Amino acid sequence: MKILNQRDGVIAIAFLALLAVMPLFVGDSRYMLSVLMNCAGLSIIAFGVWITFTIGRINIGQAGFALIGGYTTAIVLSKLGWSFWLALPASAVVAALLGAVIGSAILKLKGIYFSMLTICLTESIRLAFLNGGDLTQGSKGITGLAQPFATDSPLPMYYLALALLAVALLITWCVHYSRLGRIFRAMRLNEDLAESFGTDVWRYRVLAFAMACGLGGLGGSYFAVFTQSVYPQSFTVEHSIYYMLFCFLGGLEYASGAMIGAFALTILFELLSEFQQYQTLVYGVLMIAVILLMPNGLMSIRARQEGVRK
Template sequence: MDQVTDGGGQSTAGEAGGAVTRWQIISFAGLVLLLFVGVPVIFGKLPYFITVLTNAAVLSFISLGVWITFSIGRMNLAQGAFALVGGYVTAVLATRYGISFWVCLPLSGLVSAGLGALIGWPMLRLKGVYFAMTTLSLTEAIRLLALNGGDITKGATGIVSVPPPGAIRILGLTVVPPFSSANPMPYYFLASAILALGLIAVWRLSTSRLGWVFRSLRQNEDLATSIGINVARYRVTAFSLCCFMAGIGGAFFVAFQQNIYPSTYTIADSVNFLLYCFLGGLDYLFGPVVGAFLLVISFELLHAVQDYQALIYGVLMIFCMLCLPNGILSLRLRRLGERQHSKT
């Protein structure tokens, strides 16, 4: 997000700001090709693996929102809460009122963003561990509200039989065919499209004036205030964007699973969204994506040793944090520095 120094002593711009680099263009193009061409060709006949990749894609998208709050110097542990809000908005509107998923999707994001702005205005005055613990409490509070929501949320039994996304027709022409729970591939394509659009949007945000203002808040809020920046407004803006992405992700997940319960997103999920960012690297836009895909896939691979799954998973996480404190993507800068050093 800021200026970082590579292994050769050269200062290079972090992924969050500055001009588009060749590596960024190649990386994004490669990711798009892999998501939309490589995966369907290689794993098209493996529905279980497609389901895992779909989950990883939507979790990556939700984690991008957490990455935004890191840019203003806040550790957000409430992302699961706003994903749950977005999920319930879609579930209630679709099952009670028969509203199309394609209308529910943006509405869920907007409701989550509005709630985030309302709660965030007083809460964002807190910093450090105080803000983190408050957001942690918020996640549990939202879960308890869903658990005791009566006829609206159906309590512990949750909302089931949520209809899948229907067809999109323009002038009588079917642009998007109706989805089916028997075929996960359309969901995978939709999740990949949402992730790609999210990456583009967050990249544009981080390289804009707004992105630079966000990073100035992380560095020194008092200094930002002294030069006329409305700190409170920009903090709420960043948090609302984060909540919007959580709401979109939660809405998609409900349509994909066709049910939602108060336990669908818990404190553990909110912590995982942070871990995805840490593992991939906080200084890199692709950090949450790399972290989410690696952790989700590795967790599924460990099903063979289910009794020790959590233990092995935890040990691997500790190992990565100790050996790569700046994230997996920091290896690229390290290798680049070594290459430049060898040339000199």
């Protein structure tokens, strides 16, 4: 674990440092910066899916909580006149609290049963906002949201995305490499055994799920102001599957795995845009190849190389 910690830390810090100086190379290119901002937002949401993996649950409902965060921000900005700086943490808290309430009821399920239920949960949340009347504006969504910076430059929003990414990474890091993380891993291996040693399994399950949903709400809130709108289709089951794939590709044993996977897959998808109608096919083939060749994720490449040299 100490070796994983060191490698994970070096990669995470180097990656964040690279992102911090990236505007020096791309300038004010709105396209390049928007791609990186999109990657950062997706990483924040995917960190929540990664946390639920640590307790042995496959969460395909993260998009629903991102939608909750996005709509919470949109509603309090457009109807209550709140500042974005209040709306952002409030959205994360609302998503976390709802996650705790819902999680207390569904986390007794395991395996495919839990996963299927989270899919239904995502669709239920989407339909609730679709039929929310004047509050959510139905299929039209809520548009025209003001960004927190009164400037035409994309750089402030870029560094906001980077700051939120760093916060989400720090939360995930503290969870994984702490006593709490050890408890989560023990639960993933054998909940009954963990409970026999005095662990309040139910409480820790709910805590992990609430943290995961809070990160989903945080990412959804950012996307609402980044795109200046939110719709019932902004986050769907398809997005939840992508968040899960980010975690697999990056590496489930590394706290920064979800971030690496999100940036790698999203940038890859942009590069494949030239293939147009074959884009999804090529993307899928490459995904299968990567998962087969690197079952422990991109973060394990260095470890495998060191093992070969030894």
